Amino acid sequence: MRIAVLGTGSVGRAIAARTAELGHRVTIGTRDVATTRAGDHAAWMARHPEVGLATLPEAASAAELVVNATNGSASLPALTAAGAANLSGKVLLDIANPLDFGAGFPPSLTVHNTDSLAERIQREFPQAKVVKSLNTLTAELMVRPRQLADGEHTVFVSGDDAEAKRIVTGLLVSFGHTDVIDLGDLSTARGVEMVLPLWLRLYGRLDTATFNIKVVR
Amino acid sequence: MRIAVLGTGSVGRAIAARTAELGHRVTIGTRDVATTRAGDHAAWMARHPEVGLATLPEAASAAELVVNATNGSASLPALTAAGAANLSGKVLLDIANPLDFGAGFPPSLTVHNTDSLAERIQREFPQAKVVKSLNTLTAELMVRPRQLADGEHTVFVSGDDAEAKRIVTGLLVSFGHTDVIDLGDLSTARGVEMVLPLWLRLYGRLDTATFNIKVVR
Numbered sequence: 001m002r003i004a005v006l007g008t009g010s011v012g013r014a015i016a017a018r019t020a021e022l023g024h025r026v027t028i029g030t031r032d033v034a035t036t037r038a039g040d041h042a043a044w045m046a047r048h049p050e051v052g053l054a055t056l057p058e059a060a061s062a063a064e065l066v067v068n069a070t071n072g073s074a075s076l077p078a079l080t081a082a083g084a085a086n087l088s089g090k091v092l093l094d095i096a097n098p099l100d101f102g103a104g105f106p107p108s109l110t111v112h113n114t115d116s117l118a119e120r121i122q123r124e125f126p127q128a129k130v131v132k133s134l135n136t137l138t139a140e141l142m143v144r145p146r147q148l149a150d151g152e153h154t155v156f157v158s159g160d161d162a163e164a165k166r167i168v169t170g171l172l173v174s175f176g177h178t179d180v181i182d183l184g185d186l187s188t189a190r191g192v193e194m195v196l197p198l199w200l201r202l203y204g205r206l207d208t209a210t211f212n213i214k215v216v217r
Numbered sequence: 218m219r220i221a222v223l224g225t226g227s228v229g230r231a232i233a234a235r236t237a238e239l240g241h242r243v244t245i246g247t248r249d250v251a252t253t254r255a256g257d258h259a260a261w262m263a264r265h266p267e268v269g270l271a272t273l274p275e276a277a278s279a280a281e282l283v284v285n286a287t288n289g290s291a292s293l294p295a296l297t298a299a300g301a302a303n304l305s306g307k308v309l310l311d312i313a314n315p316l317d318f319g320a321g322f323p324p325s326l327t328v329h330n331t332d333s334l335a336e337r338i339q340r341e342f343p344q345a346k347v348v349k350s351l352n353t354l355t356a357e358l359m360v361r362p363r364q365l366a367d368g369e370h371t372v373f374v375s376g377d378d379a380e381a382k383r384i385v386t387g388l389l390v391s392f393g394h395t396d397v398i399d400l401g402d403l404s405t406a407r408g409v410e411m412v413l414p415l416w417l418r419l420y421g422r423l424d425t426a427t428f429n430i431k432v433v434r
Binding site: 113156183188190194199205214216217 | 419
């Protein structure tokens with residue numbers, strides 16, 4: 001698949017490197033290519049020559065699947081810069097969390113309870129097929145789940161388009177996930193985004209980000 | 218221990234029956250004893266003669282540990298009826314979820330993100346030692362966790378008083394819980410209350426309430 005990963009943070013890098021390793025053609029999209037090339041992303045790029053770098057609209061337009069790996073507060077502007085036409089008809093895997101660090105750590109959520117970032121993105125880009133997933137675990141576990149308890153833990157998918165969820169689920173399984181629960185329509189993204197307050201407290205308490213929740217049933 | 222369980226719903230009944238079975242002296246507190254005796258609670262009482270029934274203030278005043286097993290929307294009025302003086306200095310185990318069914322199923326939360334029901338209760342009753350716990354799983358699993366995966370799943374405690382958390386943790390372990398995570402101060406109750414939107418969707422999806430989350434680490 002041709003995959004565009006929007007965002008150069010730890011999540012974007014993990015997804016880009018892993019999908020490229022699995023044989024996909026991957027381009028990271030960034031707001032300003034020259035600035036990204038000149039910044040601390042340069043060393044990562046040197047280690048990952050198989051991953052391309054392009055502007056947000058260039059990356060999105062060439063892709064079949066677009067990954068939103070931007071910060072939650074930057075997601076709507078970044079996707080707007082990528083261009084609605086370049087997202088139209090495509091699977092848009094949204095991993096972002098709408099965290100508000102305005103009052104320090106732990107952050108609260110800017111969207112919650114009766115709405116979610118994923119639904120906002122879907123409303124703003126109605127032609128995209130938004131699937132929320134992977135936002136409930138740390139970047140390295142997203143793409144290499146078997147490093148923890150041999151993958152015996154759970155990830156979720158939420159979305160209105162069954163085929164888009166099927167494609168994302170296939171990607172998750174290729175990463176090594178063994179327990180992917182389809183929660184239902186995109187409004188179920190409220191539930192997984194609202195896991196973050198618990199996740200953040202566990203992160204503080206367990207002194208590691210290498211943990212995940214398993215739905216035992 | 219002398220335990221007062223406020224609330225005659227499935228959570229109150231499960232906690233009352235199990236703690237009585239474990240040898241505690243247990244009284245259920247209800248707003249109107251005569252109405253409760255005459256209603257559908259009568260059959261349950263006949264099966265559990267070891268559990269007393271009293272008014273909210275009577276039950277609370279006689280107890281060392283008070284359990285808030287009321288509906289989240291009724292919790293503050295019920296605790297007010299129980300009386301601040303009767304809660305003073307006592308462990309107040311809060312299991313309630315602040316669910317808002319105003320827009321049907323699934324409910325949203327009336328308190329969330331930068332506050333929690335547990336913190337509201339603590340502010341309203343500053344002399345009580347509020348501990349949030351058990352709100353993330355169904356009533357029967359709260360008190361008999363070993364019936365699912367031999368207890369291989371997680372419960373949380375949140376609270377400002379270390380001794381109160383120790384007492385509640387002891388009670389949880391006596392129920393059969395093997396993995397009790399102390400999340401920290403009472404503001405961490407936001408995290409566990411905000412698990413409910415995910416819980417409710419999983420409940421719809423898995424077609425059973427007999428599930429729980431395990432923090433795999």
